[in-house]
Amino acid sequence: MAAASVPGVRLVRRIAEVDAAAWDRLAEDDVYARHGWLATVEETATDGADPVYFLLENDGRLEGAAIGYRLSGTAPSSLDELLLGRFARPFGRLGISLRPALLCAPLLGQGRHVLWRRDDPSPERVLETLLDAVGRHAAAERLSLAIAKLPVEERVLLDALAGRGFARTMNWPVSVLDLRWESFDAWLESLGSVASNKIRRESAAPARAGVRVNAEPDFAHLGEALFALVAANQRAYSRQPLGLESGFFRALARQHAGGCIVTVARAGTELAGTALLLTAGRAAGGPLIGVSGNPRNRRAFTYFNLAFYEPIRWCIEHGVQRLWLGSGLYDMKRRRGCRELELTMLIRHRSALGRIAVRIWCAAHRRWGTKKLERQGVRLAATSTHR
DSSP, X not given: OBSTTOTTEEEESOGGGSOHHHHHHHHTTOGGGOHHHHHHHHHHBOSSEEEEEEEEEETTEEEEEEEEEEEOSSSOOHHHHHHHGGGHHHHHHTTOOOOSEEEESOSSSOSOSEEEOTTOSOTHHHHHHHHHHHHHHHHHTTOEEEEEEEETTOHHHHXXXXXXXXXXXXXXXXXXXXXXXXXXXXXXXXXXXXHHHHHHHHHHHHHHHTEEEEEOSOOGGGHHHHHHHHHHXXXXXXXXXXXXXXXXHHHHHHHHGGGEEEEEEEETTEEXXXXXXXXXXXXXXXXXXXXXXXXXXXXXXHHHIIIIIHHHHHHHHTTOOEEEOOSSOHHHHHTTTOEEEEEEEEEEOSSHHHHHHHHHHHHHHHHHHHHHHHHTTOOOOGGGOOO
C-alpha cells in the first residue's frame, strides 16, 4: 500500500512483512526499535494502538522507516497521558483528547521511531520523504500527529521536523549511563569510596539474605509469574496501566529472545523479582521490572540489584556503551554515575482550533515541567530550549 501518495514509501501493518535483518541494520543501536521488540509489542500491547510502518525503499533496499501507532478507543491514550498527565482522565470525560492520533514513539522506553542509516552522509532527503508520508497519512485519516520521547541529541531529526507546524514540549528526562569503564570494579571506584562501599554491600546483600539473582535464558515457562510481578509493580508505583497482555514474556521469548536478558531473583522456590534488559549493539535499556512484597527483598536490595547493578555489570562485560535507565529517581541515579537526557515531544493537532490550544498548553507544560525538575536538581541543557 502506498503511503499517502508519496513515491517510494510503502505502508504495511505488520512488522513481520519486513525482513528482520534489513530492518535491524536500519535500527542499529536503537533499543526500542528492533524488529523482534516491535513484533513483541505489536502482539501484546493493549493500549488500543494499531501499528503502521512507513517503509522508504529504493530498488528493494530499505533506506528509511517510520513507526506509528494509531490511537483510538474511549480510554485516555498513552499520548494523552504524556501531554496532559493527571488531567488526561478528567479531560477525557469532557471529550478533550488528542485521539484519534498517530503516535511516532515507543510505547515503552524512549528513542527515535523515525529511522535512517546513521552513516548516511546526507539524510535530509530520507527524512523529508518519510515525514511527508507520515504527515500526509495523518492528514488523510484526520489524525493528530505526535512524535514523542525523542532524545534532544537527535538534532538531525529535530532539524528536519522544524517548520512543519508542530507545537513542542518535553517528556520527562531519561537517565543514561555512558559506560566508559573496563570493569564493574572500575565503575565502582569512579563513584568515590562512600558510594562504592555502599554499592558493594548492596551487591552482596542478596547472598546474605538467601536471594539468588541470575539471568534466566529459558524464561518462557515463567511468563505468567514474571508478568504478575511486573504488573503489580506498575500498579503500585504508576498512575498509568502497564498496557501489555499477560502473554508478554512468552511472546518476547518467541520474537526477541536473542535481543534481551531476563534476570530473575529467587528466595528459595519463590520468585522474588524480575527485570528485563533489552540489548541492541552498543546500547541497552531496561523498560520493565517487578519485585514481590516479601520483606526479604528489602534486606537483599533486590530492586537495586535487578534494576542497576546486574544490568551495569552485564553491559560493561559485553562492551555496551550506553545504558538507558528510565525516568524519575534522578538524584539516586546521579549518585550512581548517570546523567539526565531530555526527551522532547512534538504535536500537531488534527484541527486548526486544536493546534492553537495545544500550542498554548505546550508552552505552559514546558515551563511547569522545567520548574518541577529544577526542584529535583535537574537542569535542562541549553541546547534543548523550546523553539
